[in-house]
Amino acid sequence: MNLSGIKVMVIDDSNTIRRSAEIFLAQAGCQVVLAEDGFDALSKIADHAPDLIFVDIMMPRLDGYQTCALIKKNARLKSTPVIMLSSKDGLFDRARGRLAGSDEYLTKPFTKESLLRSVAAHTAHTQAARQTTAND
Numbered sequence: 001m002n003l004s005g006i007k008v009m010v011i012d013d014s015n016t017i018r019r020s021a022e023i024f025l026a027q028a029g030c031q032v033v034l035a036e037d038g039f040d041a042l043s044k045i046a047d048h049a050p051d052l053i054f055v056d057i058m059m060p061r062l063d064g065y066q067t068c069a070l071i072k073k074n075a076r077l078k079s080t081p082v083i084m085l086s087s088k089d090g091l092f093d094r095a096r097g098r099l100a101g102s103d104e105y106l107t108k109p110f111t112k113e114s115l116l117r118s119v120a121a122h123t124a125h126t127q128a129a130r131q132t133t134a135n136d
Contacts (some may be wrong), residue, residue, distance in 0.1 A: 004029035006123050009050035011041040011067060012085060013059045017108065021054060024112040030119065038062025042070060050080065051123050054106070054115075056084040057093070067101040073099030081122035083116045085110070 008030045010021040022032045033048045035041035037059045053071065057064035065127075068082045083104040084097040094105045104118055 001028050001120060002125070003116065003119055005031070006119060007031045007033065007048060007050045008119060009033040009035060009041060009045065009048065009053045010058070011038065011054065011064070012056035013037055014056070017056065017085070021110075021115060023067050024115050025119065027112075028116050028119070038064070038067035038070070038126065041067060045071070046076065052081045052083065052119055054083050054085050054118075055102075056108075057084055057088070057097070065096060068097070068100040070104050074075040083122070 003025070006029070008025050010018050010025070010032060012018050012021070018034050022034060025032045033044055033050055035044055039062050041053075041055070045129055055064045055067050064084055064086070068084065071077045071080065071082055081103040082101060083106055084102045085106050085108055086093060087108045089107045097105050105120060106114060106118055
């Protein structure tokens, strides 16, 4: 799967999860921005303007629900897809993610295929726009 030029942010307090996601995404051609928690992410989002954001739910200081809600309240970022990452797969957790504004809920441990499928599904319009620009 070629996702060249798609800029993806991965917010997770686990170094292992961040590195795994970074490797999978970079192999598919994505530009990857990493953040350790919600505060770290919010300071980097303005500089990097990601096309899609993966955010872990359970993080210190600012959890994934709070981070997602803050991203979605920002007028410039409202349309940026936010995908929740969690080891919890309960109905309540999924519903709470939706209430916070998440576009999808991916259960950890994720596979390379599920991660890339999510990016492809949520950035299809971004890829199409880049393709059109490249062809002009």
